[in-house]
Amino acid sequence: MSRKSKxxxxxxxxxxICGALAFAIYISLSTLALAIWGDTVxxxxxxxxxxxxNKSAGSNRSRTISKGYYFMLNGREYxxxxxxxxxxxxxxxxxxxxxxxxxxYLSVFPYINKPxxxxxxxxxGELAIIYHILSPxxxxxxLLLVIKTQKRYNKKKQRIKVNT
Numbered sequence: 001m002s003r004k005s006k007x008x009x010x011x012x013x014x015x016x017i018c019g020a021l022a023f024a025i026y027i028s029l030s031t032l033a034l035a036i037w038g039d040t041v042x043x044x045x046x047x048x049x050x051x052x053x054n055k056s057a058g059s060n061r062s063r064t065i066s067k068g069y070y071f072m073l074n075g076r077e078y079x080x081x082x083x084x085x086x087x088x089x090x091x092x093x094x095x096x097x098x099x100x101x102x103x104x105y106l107s108v109f110p111y112i113n114k115p116x117x118x119x120x121x122x123x124x125g126e127l128a129i130i131y132h133i134l135s136p137x138x139x140x141x142x143l144l145l146v147i148k149t150q151k152r153y154n155k156k157k158q159r160i161k162v163n164t
Contacts, residue, residue: 008153014146021143028135030112034104034119035129043071043080043103043115048093053085060086071103073110080113 009017047068054062065086070079080103093099104120105113117123124132 009146009150014150017146018143021139021146024139025136025143028132028139031114031119031132033106034112034114035121035124035132037106038104038119039107040102040104040116041071041073042100043069045069045099045101046093048090048099050089050092062087063089067101067115069101069103069115071105071113073105076110078105078110078113080115082114082118084118 045067047066049066051064051066052062053064063086064083065088066081066083068079068081070077072078090099102116103113104116121129
């Protein structure tokens with residue numbers, strides 16, 4: 001009977017997993033913070049792309065939208081860029097053309113910002129609110145599991161070195 005050996009997660013993969021989970025936690029927590037404590041300002045969309053992915057997809061899943069925007073606050077310009085799925089379809093922006101849009105930002109740190117359609121409870125919908133509440137918890141648990149697995153392997157490796 002062969003015994004499967006438990007191998008250590010390679011360092012680049014470990015860093016990639018931890019980084020992806022930390023980024024997912026940041027996205028959900030920043031969205032919740034913007035929805036609860038964010039202020040609204042009128043910003044300017046200076047790049048817009050709408051790509052049709054699937055004509056038969058469900059609601060708000062047929063297109064990938066990417067927007068670049070900026071807004072002024074206390075004499076400083078802040079920029080942002082978002083990519084999300086939706087059914088919205090605006091005409092493309094020509095060179096130099098812009099559109100105005102409401103932007104939510106945190107007054108204590110305006111670099112955290114999103115268009116209001118992605119960061120207001122009224123606009124998000126119930127499923128998105130539930131997702132942004134549960135996602136940080138689930139990602140934190142997964143992150144702890146990955147770190148614990150890595151530590152467990154390191155302890156076993158140290159025990160083997162001491163015994164030999």
